[in-house]
Amino acid sequence: MAESYYRTISGKQYDNELLEIAEKATKRSKAPIGKNVAKTLFDAIKDGGDYTDVEKRTVKYIRDKFQFSPEADEYLRSEIRKWAAKISVPAAKKKSQSKSSTKSKSSRTQKTSINVDESESSYMEIYDAREESSYEVAPTPEYNELVALNKFQITPKQNQLGKYILIGLIVLFFLVLIFFGVRSCNRNTQSNISNQGSESSQGQETNSRSLERVNLQTGNVSSQFDSQSKAIRYINDLQIRFIKQSMATEDGAADKIATLAEALKTYPSIKVRVKGHTCFIGEMDENKILSDERAKFIYDELIKNGVNQSQLDYRGFGETAEIDTNQTESGRIKNRRVDFTVLSVNPK
Known part of the structure; x- marks a missing residue:
């Protein structure tokens, strides 16, 4: 009989595979869940190709109910964040491509309809339009801009000042982004260095295991047993x-x-x-x-x-x-x- 992919707890569905990984690890030892188990959890999440709501709920449940070592908890959270950001990029690209293709189709349709209309119009209609246009003067872009400014009682100098303010705000925004980006990189570098140091110390501790026997001297009997x-x-x-x-x-x-x-x-x-x-x-x-x-x-x-x-x-x-x-x-x-x-x- 096939196992269920989900387990219902308090009326909510959770990922059964992730729960079993955490439960088996804690049955084996009362120690906190280590980095190896955290890697197994992340691999199981990544196998699905998407980070579903059920998996999010299950990961939160496991982190609340089971004790993780600081290293394992940091690894699981950082890897899930990086992977979730990575899989969200292709979806954004698809949306932008679909919008651009829709715009290009609509522009081609408009151009085609204009060409058809022009081909169907008679010579007399074109002639009349030219004759009427000879008596009218088309407004210049400067004229249109002045009309728009007068509606809001804005002078050309005020309009120019507004442009400078807008450009300054945009530049300031990018400077703030760069500043926080550099701070984030420095923090990540420091955390990576500290993690590498802790991993190397743990590796040295594990690699220092020795099965070589140490010779014992002849001991002295400290007690006699009368029964x-x-x-x-x-x-x-x-x-x-x-x-x-x-x-x-x-x-x-x-x-x-x-x-x-x-x-x-x-x-x-x-x-x-x-x-x-x-x-x-x-x-x-x-x-x-x-x-x-x-x-x-x-x-x-x-x-x-x-x-x-x-x-x-x-x-x-x-x-x-x-x-x-x-x-x-x-x-x-x-x-x-x-x-x-x-x-x-x-x-x-």
Whole structure:
């Protein structure tokens, strides 16, 4: 069954494709809609070849209901404005061409009718007209202008002054247009420079990702567990944090790994899953790879510390299992981690 192009919300029609793009992006992550999603929205609008009222209403609805990053919001608004202006130019040209063709047709028709009338007029009528014109003097353009000025009680000097004022106003109007045009260009240049700077900084942040492992020193066991329940509680609560976009761990990670290994060796019936996570910086597929590598790194370190391989498995979850908001740096620090879950406790 074909999907509907429109969706009705509160009695108004909205573009279903645009709504689905925004909804899928926000289902994937609670982060604001980024520039890539904004590009997808603009491409979907542009595919129709026209900016309809339904699309305008839908874009306004999406910007009101969904949170955009400043860069994505600015990109979507500026691209739509530029494209809407671009598609409006051909329509104006067509209108001017149709008007000029209509005028040329009417002028040709008038000329044709005059020629026909002249050809049909008799020799005597032409002669009489010439005879009458010899007794009349045609008014000159200067005479007609004076008559028109006298109707409004305007002297020739006042008329000349009015012409100068009109020319001055036209020149002033064009100077104002040039002034604001230059200001607009300067603003656009500054905004483009700032956007390029932010994009380059984000690109450097993304490109600085490293999957190279950092060697850990032998850690010290900080706790002893006199019961299995205490060991399980420690395992489920343990978190090892990582530095942004890298495999480097926080200070004290070696001691945490040594203590965890001691608990698992003391109670070999416990089976644990090692889980890797990232914050939302970067692309989803790259974050999934980084989280896998972090989980595998801790998994290998536990085996180095003498834990039986049958007690462990590992898995990366990327940015999908956040424990704090990704909108603040403190929240992102908490999300860049490896934590642990007790899967089972085999009976002795």
